[in-house]
Amino acid sequence: MCIELFILLISLAFGAIGYLIITFIMKxxxxxxxxxxxxxxxxxxxxxxxSADMLNEEMKxxxxxxxxxxxxxxxxxxxxxxxxxxxxxxxxxxxxxxxAASKALIGxxxxxxxxxxxxxxxxxKKHLGIDGELDx
Numbered sequence: 202m203c204i205e206l207f208i209l210l211i212s213l214a215f216g217a218i219g220y221l222i223i224t225f226i227m228k229x230x231x232x233x234x235x236x237x238x239x240x241x242x243x244x245x246x247x248x249x250x251x252s253a254d255m256l257n258e259e260m261k262x263x264x265x266x267x268x269x270x271x272x273x274x275x276x277x278x279x280x281x282x283x284x285x286x287x288x289x290x291x292x293x294x295x296x297x298x299x300x301a302a303s304k305a306l307i308g309x310x311x312x313x314x315x316x317x318x319x320x321x322x323x324x325x326k327k328h329l330g331i332d333g334e335l336d337x
Contacts, residue, residue: 206335229285230285244326247263247270251312251318252321268311271306271307275304275306281325
């Protein structure tokens with residue numbers, strides 16, 4: 202009887218520890234990485250509609266979608282960064298700057314031509330840690 206109670210308590214303790222690790226460490230890290238992936242993916246997907254000049258109706262809609270997507274990802278990226286544990290934030294800040302990337306996304310969402318968008322794209326690539334690896 203005593204050994205079964207001990208096994209039950211140990212099982213509950215390990216289950217609780219596992220739940221805490223998943224909820225407070227793994228989930229925020231996964232959300233951050235998924236959001237970063239979405240930002241990079243949309244940067245490539247919407248590369249042909251950076252400029253609003255001479256677009257047909259489908260491309261004009263995609264241009265508007267790019268602006269909405271950039272704004273949504275900017276807020277999600279900053280929120281995901283703040284949800285990370287402090288030690289993970291320090292690791293992330295060694296190679297990237299999520300808050301500056303979020304600001305660059307907002308700036309990019311406000312542009313409507315290639316010339317004004319170019320500095321934001323360069324800044325975004327730099328702060329995401331993909332400078333030189335992605336041709337957009």
